[in-house]
Amino acid sequence: AQSVSQHNHHVILSEAASLELGCNYSYGGTVNLFWYVQYPGQHLQLLLKYFSGDPLVKGIKGFEAEFIKSKFSFNLRKPSVQWSDTAEYFCAVKRRGGADGLTFGKGTHLIIQP
């Protein structure tokens, strides 16, 4: 079975700082990769996804992530964060071809201080 590890459970940054949230997965086969965001009081939303092709994917609100297959990693980045980026961020993997759902990491609670 696949598993996902998010390295930081709580991150506090100041506005305009750069962000990188780590995500590593464990699975021997082919996977699709996702980052979701949950803003306070809102439902889970898709931030970006990787299926194949260019390992650097861009998502909404200036976020991007890079898939490094050799490291089983899919880290999320943003060059300059804003106060509105305060949220919970979840990395998820989906084994390709399986009917079961996404496997999520435990999440990273990001707080941006103005």
Next chain:
Amino acid sequence: SQTIHQWPATLVQPVGSPLSLECTVEGTSNPNLYWYRQAAGRGLQLLFYSVGIGQISSEVPQNLSASRPQDRQFILSSKKLLLSDSGFYLCAWSATQNTEAFFGQGTRLTVV
């Protein structure tokens, strides 16, 4: 466009009472449907998934069950709730096995 509806938003139930949470999807046909439980600091745990009417797969043993009586309806049930069933339950759908999932607003269940 597709939408997912989940209700109720909050629910307080006594121990031993039954449970029924409903989820419906609009604007798509034959979706894959999922029930997740979200616990603080533990991410989302997949409870059940369904690839079609009447087809339910369980990921973890528990006091809960799921049913899919119609193509776009997914129900989470329990005959007798336990205190440990308290949590935040999320319904989700995806168009295919490999694509992203779209989540409902969730139900906060408190068993007292």
